[in-house]
Amino acid sequence: MKRIFVAATLAASLVATAAVAATLPSLARFSYVGSLTVTDKSSPIAGVHHFYANAAAKKALSKGGPFPVGAEFRGRLYEAEQNEFGVVAGKIKLTTVMKKDPAAADTGGWAFSVVTPDGKSPKLDVKTACFQCHQKAQATDFVFSKALP
Numbered sequence: 001m002k003r004i005f006v007a008a009t010l011a012a013s014l015v016a017t018a019a020v021a022a023t024l025p026s027l028a029r030f031s032y033v034g035s036l037t038v039t040d041k042s043s044p045i046a047g048v049h050h051f052y053a054n055a056a057a058k059k060a061l062s063k064g065g066p067f068p069v070g071a072e073f074r075g076r077l078y079e080a081e082q083n084e085f086g087v088v089a090g091k092i093k094l095t096t097v098m099k100k101d102p103a104a105a106d107t108g109g110w111a112f113s114v115v116t117p118d119g120k121s122p123k124l125d126v127k128t129a130c131f132q133c134h135q136k137a138q139a140t141d142f143v144f145s146k147a148l149p
């Protein structure tokens with residue numbers, strides 16, 4: 001009886017994991033470019049971030065910008081969880097997106113957006129929620145990440 005219960009629980013958690021994976025923007029054509037961990041819970045960017053670039057963004061990143069139309073970065077944002085060894089990524093909170101698009105003139109030519117784990121894109125005032133801070137990276141076309149050595 002106990003075995004059946006364990007198997008059923010495992011099956012349910014596999015289904016749940018697969019359901020989340022299906023609604024997350026894919027990273028299949030993206031390369032890892034870096035991470036940021038913010039443990040201050042009052043920060044607007046609290047959590048563990050892993051950042052990824054598509055081929056166009058990665059190429060331009062190696063030159064420190066500027067970035068061509070079509071360049072795209074994605075960030076996976078997880079809850080920051082403290083364990084006995086350090087801070088690790090917990091539950092996924094959001095995928096953040098920056099896509100080079102000349103139509104996004106108000107935000108440095110980058111279209112900023114977020115995708116929740118259930119695949120929804122809530123409307124955001126990205127000028128204040130994202131661009132105000134990314135403006136600090138104006139010298140590198142509003143991109144903070146550096147090419148990995």
Ligand code: HEC
Binds near residue numbers: 096113114126142146
């Ligand atoms: C308080 C400052 C701050 C805010 C607000 C902020 N970011 Fe960032 N963002 C950063 C920093 C810092 C990094 C890069 C960390 C590193 O790897 O050096 C970053 C990195 C990124 C990256 C990877 C490309 C890059 O610039 O390195 C994406 C994509 C991104 N942010 C999207 C967003 C989106 C979308 C929002 C709004 C919902 C947002 N960010 C709001 C500070 C911020």
